[in-house]
Amino acid sequence: MTITIGQVMDRLLEQTPLIEPTVDSLRAGSAQKEVKGIVVVFMATQAVIERAASLGANLIITHEGTFYRHQENMQGAQDDPVIYEKYNLIDRSGIAIYRYHDHIHRSKPDGITLGLINALGWSPYVEEHLPAATIVQIPCMTLERTVQYLKEKLQIAFVRVVGEREMPCSRIGLLAGYRGGAALVLPLLMDYNLDLIIAGEGPEWETPEYVRDAVHQGRNKAFIALGHAESEEPGMKELAERLREQFPALPVHFIREKPLFFVM
Template identity: 55%
Template structure:
């Protein structure tokens, strides 16, 4: 049986209620092309595309957009040399690229959250999965120790932490991607009696400033920001493992990019 993008996409999205306006789409590529190999990645970066071609894969499943915007608008980039070189590489290689964003977040539990918890080996500590946050009760440790643990398990060079480093943490809320905004994160501290929130990213003048004020008032709360990619990449790694099990005769590769930022 020939494995096609349509077959894979249909299986990935089966039973998932998709929004009317979704960013999940196969572009470029034909739904009926023969898939010779799959690569999953957080984003279809230049590095990921080059590695996929080197591996002989012609189907990339990416979580974020190819061209630097959530809605994947390209008109504003038409005369940009970086865009043109990347677009030409993709077109000439005959790649199919499927963005799996909304569907993965709408699976139950959230597939990206599931990947992060799996990588941290914290699945057994979950007390509740919600749409945008998972609530955990972990063995008590100081915030600084949690940060060190997270760095080690995720193999990332740094995280950012706000609040008192020595605060004891047991009640933890985790929000992946761009869910660390004030409106999403701040109410959780009191409503769910959280000691610590671990998030991907969010406006720096919202939740971090709240945690700063809380610490000044003697209300010990902490916040760890992983970075957007750092919080969501494990979900794409877990997806590769599941695709490999579902299609044992098809090469499936997960590609982890280098951190986009360097600390100097």
């Protein structure tokens, strides 16, 4: 049976009430085209698009924008040689790109955060799912051991940490993606009596500096920045697994990009 790109999009959207306005949309290609294969990614980088083409896939489902802006407004970008080359690659390959960001975050619980929780094996310790965070209470570990655990489970080389290595961690707030700012985090630390915040990223001069001062005052607080992609890729990997179940006749691949940053 023929499955179109539009049918795959409809299946994704039927699990969450429609959101307007939203960045979720078909960024390249036609909804009427038959799907030959699906690639699910955190971000449709140049290397990912090339890999998708080599796999014979013609639909990429990406969480973040393909052209480096959240709203992906292309005004004035036509003269940029990097954008021009990437746009031409998409056009030549005939690959459709669907942005799936807002709706997966608005599912209950947040599908991206849930993927992170499952990857860490912390689902038995969930205390409460909030719209932008999840509160967990895990068996107590030192901050240093918690960092080691995160690196092992998520298969990442490094994280960035504020706090004392030997401080005990049990009550944790998880915030996937760009949710590490003070407006979200500081009320969580107070209202839920948290020891540790684990976030993808956020302004460095907000939550990390708050935690630095808290530690200086002798308070048991810490902050870990996993990286944006590192915190959200597990949710997209779980999405790929669900799509394999929903569309068993289609090849569905999850592609994890190489880490963006390295430590010198």
